[in-house]
Amino acid sequence: ETGVTQTPRHLVMGMTNKKSLKCEQHLGHNAMYWYKQSAKKPLELMFVYNFKEQTENNSVPSRFSPECPNSSHLFLHLHTLQPEDSALYLCASSLGLATGELFFGEGSRLTVL
Amino acid sequence: DAKTTQPPSMDCAEGRAANLPCNHSTISGNEYVYWYRQIHSQGPQYIIHGLKNNETNEMASLIITEDRKSSTLILPHATLRDTAVYYCIVRGDQGGSEKLVFGKGTKLTVNP
Numbered sequence: 286e287t288g289v290t291q292t293p294r295h296l297v298m299g300m301t302n303k304k305s306l307k308c309e310q311h312l313g314h315n316a317m318y319w320y321k322q323s324a325k326k327p328l329e330l331m332f333v334y335n336f337k338e339q340t341e342n343n344s345v346p347s348r349f350s351p352e353c354p355n356s357s358h359l360f361l362h363l364h365t366l367q368p369e370d371s372a373l374y375l376c377a378s379s380l381g382l383a384t385g386e387l388f389f390g391e392g393s394r395l396t397v398l
Numbered sequence: 399d400a401k402t403t404q405p406p407s408m409d410c411a412e413g414r415a416a417n418l419p420c421n422h423s424t425i426s427g428n429e430y431v432y433w434y435r436q437i438h439s440q441g442p443q444y445i446i447h448g449l450k451n452n453e454t455n456e457m458a459s460l461i462i463t464e465d466r467k468s469s470t471l472i473l474p475h476a477t478l479r480d481t482a483v484y485y486c487i488v489r490g491d492q493g494g495s496e497k498l499v500f501g502k503g504t505k506l507t508v509n510p
Binding site: 385387390391 | 430432439440441442443444447487489496497498499500501502503
């Protein structure tokens, strides 16, 4: 139990669907992150939020739309995805941007048909 | 791109020490060495980090060479639950938004 909870743990969606991934942290952290882990590839940083403000968008396609309503919650809205977007999506949080000690959730396994 | 080089895989016998090497020959003076691990189908877990002094916590020890160009993560008494991919990451801590860039890591298999 890391204090970072992701839902759903598994998601299957068609290319025309719209779905959302949710991340919640109870650690009092101010920074939150989305990472993508495709099969046989290293983790890729997608987005970074600090105090609800986006500070990093790592050239992520617009079919991925993040939302951070407060420092405890982070969403990743998905629409018109492609099969190659199938991956493990990991949320993480940290006390702030200055630290490299991130706390990761268990991930949401996404399959796009 | 990751700034570190790690062997792709290692094996260790249960109960023995696991010594995982990492080369980071281009490390800068203000960059820290971080270690994470990822057990299959779980999120990465922070283990330890250091700048130039050796560090120890309840999980592991980190030995950094004097020239800081390489380091070793030591799991003193490996258990089967330590089987995971171990990532060595170099990251600056300037107070800005330094990214944590994961490479391919070392897959450690602890054998009974």
